Amino acid sequence: MNFTINLPGMPARSSEIFVGDDLLERLSGELKIRFGERRPVWICDEKMWGRWREKLSPLIEAGGKGSEPILFAALESNKTLSALEDLARRLVHEGADRQSVLVAVGGGVTGDVAGFLASIYMRGIPHYQIPTTLLAQVDSSVGGKTGVDLPEGKNLLGTFHQPEAIWMDVRFLETLPREEFRQGMAEVIKTAMIGHGAFWKYLENHKEDILRGDREALMQIVSQSCMVKSRVVEGDEKESGHRRVLNLGHTVGHALERLSHYKMRHGDAVAIGMVAAAKLALRLEKLSGSHASRLVSLCEFWQLPVKCPSAFSADAIVEAMKSDKKKMGEKLHFILPVGIGEVVEHPEVSLNDLRQVLVSMQVSEP
Template identity: 45%
Template sequence: MTRVDVALGERSYPIHIGAGSLADAARWRPAIAGRHVLVLSNTVVAPLYLDRVVAGLDGLDHTIVVLDDGEQHKTLENVARIFDALAALGASRDATLIALGGGVVGDLGGFAAACWMRGIDFVQMPTTLLAMVDSSVGGKTGVNLAAGKNLVGAFHQPRAVFIDTRTLATLPRREYLAGLAEVVKYGAIGDAAFFAWIERHVEALLARDEAALDEAIARSCRHKAGVVARDERELGERALLNFGHTFGHAIEVEAGYGELLHGEAVAIGMVLAARLSATLGRAPRADAERLEALLRRLDLPTRLPAGCQPERLLERMRLDKKSVSGQLRLILWTGLGAADVVAGIDESRILAELENDVANLA
């Protein structure tokens, strides 16, 4: 079992990474302080892993909420369902919410935990690669609106994160590959050596080799834990973790929630951000090509899906949470391993990059 710590003073917490941790109640049960527990999962994960978690809740008052699977279900309506279940349980301020599933379950559960009685504990048990390396760590929670992704949310750190790498054996290939996009991101924005390591281990990662996965997950979590510790509320450095996300979120919403997985949209967004960086003279074109080549080797999309209209994408990008006073800000890079926040980009340059991508689909 590998442990990574997120250092946030009184709100510090551990990330435990290893095979079989869901069934090891002796490891995760101490993270539960009170007697009320709500376990949140979805219709895909619950039949596979819910029993292992419930078996560890002996002696506690607990209830279960199982949601439909998919990004389109990350809604305020489902948060209300969680509130109703907590009320029926009689959950007090020392209650704990366990989020067992992918990023949608973690985001919803964390947001509900942040709101119930102004904040209760929650524990992340991510079962997708994307959630393991990204959304389960750092305390970002939220739900989607028709206007955009994660526009309603809160910062609410978990008590602990338990990553059972054996759950990846049942993860559909498409979702697994989408998670690899976020792994690539960490190398792209802050660790060129890790990026090169991924390039050397593509075959092992595609085969879900246990040793390669443990290394990739641990290195990704260490990177994110360090950034979160230095900038918990995204006032500076943490914004860099959104490399590709301003484009990606717009693409994801425009395509329709559920049509394009988050990691797939981020893969396309990273390529667009890298190309724009090269067009603006900020980074070598060869580095953008290297990034695109790696994503293609990982069988991830690198071009806009058919039907996406550049003007509509730009309109959605203006709603991005990194925008300040109506001014769009993007995470661009100066090459592999180095990124920064850039404001004041002429929107016509962004639109031209999107139009160029669409033209290349023809």
């Protein structure tokens, strides 16, 4: 399966997306042609290299100029300016210049850092992404956002830099820890809520296939998610408007992550955030009870939480949200589901409605 994200008026910045289960083999034949005279430099998640070296080496060799990638320890704590500087200096030592292309192999951490590096190295060189986690395949590699964290907050420094192509092989997911897969499923569910009813039905009808790692089912969810995200990004590359729909579940989700000092995983926080958004929509009579229940059931199937942890009161969550960048005035800006596969922006959710919803979602003390 392949398709292209087209950014209006900018053909040079469109990204081709390939989703398959034989990509490593297919790519080996065409990399040389693709790169031409340009010299590839590979940055690979260290753990991925440990597990996939045998399959990745021939691909790297096929690209020309050696078979050793620069290894990167993919930890959120390494998504920093100093890690970026280390990588940049490695690139210089490897002789990378304006004719080089950077290829990033790994999850969202590797992709965000390597993409950022590509966007500023010698004022910008092209890059390719080979995402290897579910989250990276369905979300972070698509859309061109790059970045690193600061001690003051996540992703505070970054750029928009569209990869020339994104190559996804679902076989990589076979070695992904189950917990990481589950976290990625929260973004898949979110994307289906934004996208369309057929995708949602597929998720409901094929959940057992997805759970046991059926490749056809994995290719379906990855390509459907990418198509939905590309469609949104095409309309609004730099998040001045419609791209905000991708934040469904993230307003409450980010508050929970911050309150937990990032101990709560992103997918778990987003699942609670999506349920909160659905309950708000229900309260505002924009969503039916049966639609809200279907969201809760699907999250529960994936063992994603649907209640707020008792450690955080509704007031604490609201306070944390008020300091979030999406706050507008005294009312909160929310993305609300209004059906399966349909969301709207609601710029004026009252704090009282939100508080009531969060109280109803509180886990009672044992």
